[in-house]
Amino acid sequence: MRMKLYMKLFGAFFRIGLFTFGGGYSMLPMLQREVVDKYGWATNDELLDCFSISQCTPGVIAVNSATLIGYKQAKLAGALFATIGVITPSIIIITIIAATLQNFMHIAAVAHAFAGIRVAVAALIVSAVIKLIKSNVLQQPAEDGKQGPGPFFKRHWLRLLLFILSFAIVAFFSVSPIFIVAGAILTGIALVGKAAA
Amino acid sequence: MRELLLMCWEFFKTGLFAIGGGMATIPFLAGLAQNYPQWLSVADLSDMIAISESTPGPIGVNLATYVGFHVFGVWGGVAATLSLVLPSYIILILVAKALDRFMKNRFAKGAFITLRPAVTGLIAAAGYQVFRIALFREGALLMGAALLFCALLFFTQWSKTQKLHPVVWIAVAAVAGVIFQF
Numbered sequence: 022m023r024m025k026l027y028m029k030l031f032g033a034f035f036r037i038g039l040f041t042f043g044g045g046y047s048m049l050p051m052l053q054r055e056v057v058d059k060y061g062w063a064t065n066d067e068l069l070d071c072f073s074i075s076q077c078t079p080g081v082i083a084v085n086s087a088t089l090i091g092y093k094q095a096k097l098a099g100a101l102f103a104t105i106g107v108i109t110p111s112i113i114i115i116t117i118i119a120a121t122l123q124n125f126m127h128i129a130a131v132a133h134a135f136a137g138i139r140v141a142v143a144a145l146i147v148s149a150v151i152k153l154i155k156s157n158v159l160q161q162p163a164e165d166g167k168q169g170p171g172p173f174f175k176r177h178w179l180r181l182l183l184f185i186l187s188f189a190i191v192a193f194f195s196v197s198p199i200f201i202v203a204g205a206i207l208t209g210i211a212l213v214g215k216a217a218a
Numbered sequence: 219m220r221e222l223l224l225m226c227w228e229f230f231k232t233g234l235f236a237i238g239g240g241m242a243t244i245p246f247l248a249g250l251a252q253n254y255p256q257w258l259s260v261a262d263l264s265d266m267i268a269i270s271e272s273t274p275g276p277i278g279v280n281l282a283t284y285v286g287f288h289v290f291g292v293w294g295g296v297a298a299t300l301s302l303v304l305p306s307y308i309i310l311i312l313v314a315k316a317l318d319r320f321m322k323n324r325f326a327k328g329a330f331i332t333l334r335p336a337v338t339g340l341i342a343a344a345g346y347q348v349f350r351i352a353l354f355r356e357g358a359l360l361m362g363a364a365l366l367f368c369a370l371l372f373f374t375q376w377s378k379t380q381k382l383h384p385v386v387w388i389a390v391a392a393v394a395g396v397i398f399q400f
Contacts, residue, residue, distance in 0.1 A: 038275050042383065048276070074317050075239075077330055080306025081278035082239040088310045089317075097311065104307055108299055111275030115283040116295050118269055130396050137395015139264040139352035140363045141387045144370035145271065146345035149241055150338060151375060157334035162327075170328030180335040187339025191245060192346045195252050198245040201336050202235045209332035210325050 026095055027102040033060060034087045034106030041083065048083050062094055083107055158184045173215035183208070222290055222297060225257065229282055229301035236278065238337050243278040243302075245340040247285065248347050257289045264348045271384045278302065362398045366391060 033055040041048040049072065056062045063071065068090075075085035084107055091103025125131045158180045162169075173179070187201045232246040244267065251260050258266075266288075270280035279299055286298025313320065320326055353363045370387050373379045394400075 038279075040274060041276065042272075042274055042385070070318075074321060077237065077321065077326075078306060078309060079235060079237050080233050080303060080309075081236075081243070081276045083276035084279065084303045085306050085310060088307050089314065092311060092314050100307065100311060104303060107276070108279050108303060111273075111279040112283050112296055112299055114273050114275065115269070115280050116287055116292055118273065119284055119287040119295070120292075122269075133395045133399050134392040135265055135268075135395070136352075136363075136400035137366070137391040137393070137398075138268045138388055139261065139348065139391075140366045140395070140400070141370055141384075141391030142264045142267045142271075143345060143349040143352040144367050144374060144391075145384050145387065146241075146244070146267075146341065146348060147371055148374035150342045150345055153241075153334075153338040153341065157338050162331045170324045170331060174328060174331045180331070183332055184335040184339045184342075187336040188342045188346075189339075191340055191343035195249075197249055198340045199231065199235045201340055202237065202333065205333045205336035206329045209329035212332070213325050213328040 023095065023098075027098060029060065030091050030094060030099055031102040031106035034091070034103045035109055037087070038083065038107040039110040048086075052086060056090055062090055154184065170209070171212070171214045173212050174209075179212075222294065225286065225289060225294065226297050226301040228254075229286075229298045230305055232282075233302040234305040237333065239276075239278065241277070241341050242337055243281055245344040247281060248344040250285070251347075258285055260347050260351050262288065264351065267348070268388050272388055360400065362394075363400055366394050 037048060037051050037055055041051050052068060052072075053065065057065055057068055071086055071089045072082070074089065075082045078085055084104055087103040087107040088100045092100035095102075126135075159177070162174055183205060187205070190196050191198060191201060228250055232243055232250075236242040236246055244263075247258075247263055247266075248260065251258050251263050266281055266284045267277075269284065270277045273280060279302065282298040282302040283295040287295035290297070310317075349367075353360055353367060370391065373382075374387060
């Protein structure tokens with residue numbers, strides 16, 4: 022009986038991993054179909070909560086959602102089956118591609134194609150950064166009254182400064198991103214409750 | 219064996235500190251390219267990003283499998299992927315019950331407000347590295363690549379075309395690369 026649930030969790034998240042391109046928000050419709058509509062493991066609201074928790078905790082969003090939903094259904098083993106399910110398609114597909122690609126890389130046309138693709142990757146990352154600047158740097162964090170972290174966080178220059186510092190330190194000095202992540206978290210905690218002077 | 223354990227440790231750290239999903243793992247992998255050039259170059263990283271965007275599965279997981287395979291073959295790919303997901307698995311299980319309360323904590327809220335612009339900066343820095351190897355060769359600007367970059371940046375932002383899947387732009391750029399011999 023329990024094994025049946027484990028296999029269902031594995032199967033559902035295997036399909037989610039298999040049919041999601043790109044990750045992040047693009048996986049939400051597939052999650053809804055499997056988790057809410059097909060199996061009723063969570064309501065739409067619970068799924069969105071789970072999704073926002075996954076975004077704020079370390080690691081890959083899709084994998085975190087799998088771990089949370091699997092845990093909710095069947096504790097440790099449920100989390101394990103769901104997590105392994107969501108990463109298995111990637112491991113199989115990427116291993117096959119990586120193994121075959123090595124045989125083609127020496128062909129001139131393939132090398133030119135990848136040189137072109139590099140330009141697209143640069144454009145896609147810069148494009149993603151522009152969107153992230155709009156939502157994470159320029160936009161005011163949501164107002165939530167007494168429960169909020171304090172008025173200091175409303176300052177645009179604070180977020181702009183953090184963005185520029187983080188970019189410059191990592192781009193021009195080889196500092197590990199770990200220090201930036203830890204530093205930004207500590208800065209936030211230190212500033213909680215600071216009044217806007 | 220030591221090399222494999224070292225790689226697993228690096229992916230464990232990436233899984234622990236990459237907050238915000240797939241794109242957030244890219245700066246950590248760019249750091250790997252800097253510290254362990256024998257494992258991968260920035261050009262390899264860019265190829266991997268393109269392949270990960272064009273194949274199913276979460277980008278972070280795809281990148282880990284690809285890097286692991288690149289360095290240590292099939293089992294390297296499996297080991298790297300498991301190392302990447304292990305920290306979040308442990309953290310989520312440990313805190314699953316207290317998560318709702320944690321999300322409403324004002325210190326946590328404050329930390330996320332300062333973390334998000336910093337992570338945006340990290341991704342921008344990784345983008346800058348790919349930008350440099352894509353548009354410049356031996357210090358000289360490649361005109362064709364620069365034009366393609368501007369065009370793609372425009373189309374990925376323009377409201378009429380921004381919803382198109384990244385695979386479209388990757389395919390366009392591959393064709394342009396072959397025709398104009400980048």
